[in-house]
Amino acid sequence: MPYVSQTQHIDRVRGAIEGRLPAPANSSRLVSSWQRSYEQYRLDPGSVIGPRVLTPVELREVQGKEEAFLRASGQCLTRLHDMIRVADYCVMLTDAHGVTIDYRIDRDRRGDFKHAGLYIGSCWSEREEGTCGIASVLTDLAPITVHKTDHFRAAFTTLTCSASPIFSPSGELIGVLDASAVRSPDNRDSQRLVFQLVRQSAALIEDGYFLNQTAQHWVIFGHQSRNFVEAQPEVLIAFDECGNIAASNRKAQECIAGLSGPRHVDEIFDTSAVHLHDVARTDTIVPLRLRATGALLYARIRAPLKRPSRVTPVATSANAFNASSDARAATNLDAISRFLHSRDSRLARNAEVALRIAGKHLPILILGETGVGKEVFAQALHASGARRAKPFVAVNCGAIPDSLIESELFGYAPGAFTGARSRGARGKIAQANGGTLFLDEIGDMPLNLQTRLLRVLAEGEVLPLGGDAPVRVDIDVICATHRDLARMVDDGTFREDLYYRLSGATLHMPPLRERTDILDVVHAVFDEEAQSAGHVLTLDARLAGRLACFAWPGNIRQLRNVLRYACAVCDSTRVELRHVSPDVAALLAPDEAAPRPALASLDDERARIVDALTRNHWRPNAAAEALGMSRATLYRRIAKLGIVGPHRV
Numbered sequence: 001m002p003y004v005s006q007t008q009h010i011d012r013v014r015g016a017i018e019g020r021l022p023a024p025a026n027s028s029r030l031v032s033s034w035q036r037s038y039e040q041y042r043l044d045p046g047s048v049i050g051p052r053v054l055t056p057v058e059l060r061e062v063q064g065k066e067e068a069f070l071r072a073s074g075q076c077l078t079r080l081h082d083m084i085r086v087a088d089y090c091v092m093l094t095d096a097h098g099v100t101i102d103y104r105i106d107r108d109r110r111g112d113f114k115h116a117g118l119y120i121g122s123c124w125s126e127r128e129e130g131t132c133g134i135a136s137v138l139t140d141l142a143p144i145t146v147h148k149t150d151h152f153r154a155a156f157t158t159l160t161c162s163a164s165p166i167f168s169p170s171g172e173l174i175g176v177l178d179a180s181a182v183r184s185p186d187n188r189d190s191q192r193l194v195f196q197l198v199r200q201s202a203a204l205i206e207d208g209y210f211l212n213q214t215a216q217h218w219v220i221f222g223h224q225s226r227n228f229v230e231a232q233p234e235v236l237i238a239f240d241e242c243g244n245i246a247a248s249n250r251k252a253q254e255c256i257a258g259l260s261g262p263r264h265v266d267e268i269f270d271t272s273a274v275h276l277h278d279v280a281r282t283d284t285i286v287p288l289r290l291r292a293t294g295a296l297l298y299a300r301i302r303a304p305l306k307r308p309s310r311v312t313p314v315a316t317s318a319n320a321f322n323a324s325s326d327a328r329a330a331t332n333l334d335a336i337s338r339f340l341h342s343r344d345s346r347l348a349r350n351a352e353v354a355l356r357i358a359g360k361h362l363p364i365l366i367l368g369e370t371g372v373g374k375e376v377f378a379q380a381l382h383a384s385g386a387r388r389a390k391p392f393v394a395v396n397c398g399a400i401p402d403s404l405i406e407s408e409l410f411g412y413a414p415g416a417f418t419g420a421r422s423r424g425a426r427g428k429i430a431q432a433n434g435g436t437l438f439l440d441e442i443g444d445m446p447l448n449l450q451t452r453l454l455r456v457l458a459e460g461e462v463l464p465l466g467g468d469a470p471v472r473v474d475i476d477v478i479c480a481t482h483r484d485l486a487r488m489v490d491d492g493t494f495r496e497d498l499y500y501r502l503s504g505a506t507l508h509m510p511p512l513r514e515r516t517d518i519l520d521v522v523h524a525v526f527d528e529e530a531q532s533a534g535h536v537l538t539l540d541a542r543l544a545g546r547l548a549c550f551a552w553p554g555n556i557r558q559l560r561n562v563l564r565y566a567c568a569v570c571d572s573t574r575v576e577l578r579h580v581s582p583d584v585a586a587l588l589a590p591d592e593a594a595p596r597p598a599l600a601s602l603d604d605e606r607a608r609i610v611d612a613l614t615r616n617h618w619r620p621n622a623a624a625e626a627l628g629m630s631r632a633t634l635y636r637r638i639a640k641l642g643i644v645g646p647h648r649v
Helices: 006-018 028-038 057-063 067-087 107-115 133-142 188-213 250-254 278-280 325-340 345-357 374-383 402-410 446-459 485-491 496-502 517-533 541-548 555-569 582-588 599-615 622-629 632-643
Strands: 089-095 100-104 144-147 161-167 173-181 218-223 233-240 245-246 286-290 298-301 362-367 392-395 436-440 476-481 505-508
Touching: 006 028, 006 107, 006 632, 057 067, 067 089, 067 100, 133 144, 133 161, 133 599, 133 622, 144 188, 161 188, 173 188, 173 362, 188 233, 188 250, 233 250, 250 505, 278 298, 298 345, 325 345, 345 374, 362 374, 374 392, 374 436, 374 476, 402 446, 446 496, 485 496, 517 541, 517 555, 541 555, 541 582, 541 632, 599 622, 599 632, 622 632
Parallel strands: 362 476, 362 505, 392 436, 436 476
Antiparallel strands: 089 100, 089 173, 144 161, 161 173, 218 233, 218 298, 233 245, 286 298
């Protein structure tokens, strides 16, 4: 039975909305929800119909998308239910849309809870059910207790619900934890303990999900007391190989200022006397001093549990984040030195010029076909410069819808538009403050936003969408595109003044098919993919030669996919042509109609080519010139004759 009659409940809801009667629990938050439920969603406060419940097929589809979230939350749900089951509570977990994807209910009470709508697959959005615990959390992103007649619909006025949000490491809402009872005391104060237990359990689930999602990062487990670091760490901070902080849990953000935006661990902690790699290896607890306050945080470090995704071979920026400043600088230089010492003269020249202009506050424009490694080059340049400890923020201007790119780049103020976060959001430009902003596919940026970007570059200020006060930013800008910007300027599709502002230095990245170090790239990419495959693999010399002679319209990205496939399907220790996908293998196959030279001739040719390569220090261009053939022909002969360089033996 409803806690109050339907008529009484309807009168109370309307009276509170109109201001004639006091707000439920003296809460303006609940009144706002009542008002939306009544006026915006046109729900009936007198309805006694239960919530919508998904079919088993629909529920399985929703649960399939939340597999990691369900794994991280299962034990916490059981633990919370064990603590409150004696008071006849059930525990429910919903996704970010209010769909119940997991629950804990005593078997002998399942019928009562199901009758009240507290059941797996039930949907609790405010649009459908009006004011309730889960709906309020989905709307306001804050914990709440909705007790009995606080509910909008008469069907739920006997229920009490305490709910709390659960956020992902990136700060996005991923679900809601709720504890509900069909019968409970009328006094709201009776729910205080359950409310606190729900909040604590939601934080535990959040931390569990955090650790699951940051398995490829280094993680700091910290507590103000040394005795609780192992038992119950409060602070979790994930950072990458370069020491850039990737994520932090809510407790860390509450305790440590400056974690909401991209930072480096050296900016947060004084690590001059601590080698974080060693701490992770020895699994010891160390005191870390906060630079802002001088306070100590006792911590241990967890090394990555799985290998991070790898990048294009000539630009893996492995930054020794825990080394001394001199050693770190030397290691960072390795990021660009792979380009600097490339056997392709154009690539080496690009790296040389980039290093000379780095730190001069000169915008850099990188041109080249799709897949040639423009972003990788930009990352390497950032990692080898003075701003390496600051954020590198990449934005693909062609991958973001026109309707979102403005808010994505410039951020927005609270309430700037329908659906905006209540606290607003920092844009990518503000996130890059102090570091490098990389604008990929700049040629795809809409004209109206080009004007705003020009102001940022000219004034050093960014104005969030809906904001009234500009924010100062200090950024280095690197742009990249496969388009002909000069022609776009002539066509009127790209602003001329922005083009000249961005092209302080223009670097052209050669396509893979034109690079003189293409065989080196083939072997470098293969080495990375073979390592990722998890077992020892070697690349057949004949296949390497054929790969080096291929045109590669998709450049390094296409080469990587071909080798990744080959490593995955390889059933032996040597990757050969038969392991390449059939469509690519057909393009790599040699011309069978070509006449085969005699054995003696093959031996003579092999000796002649090896001699030329040896005399020219295995530089393909010089050897090809000495032999009087093109580089492509030389690679084909190397592949046919099975010649392997001394660095590959």
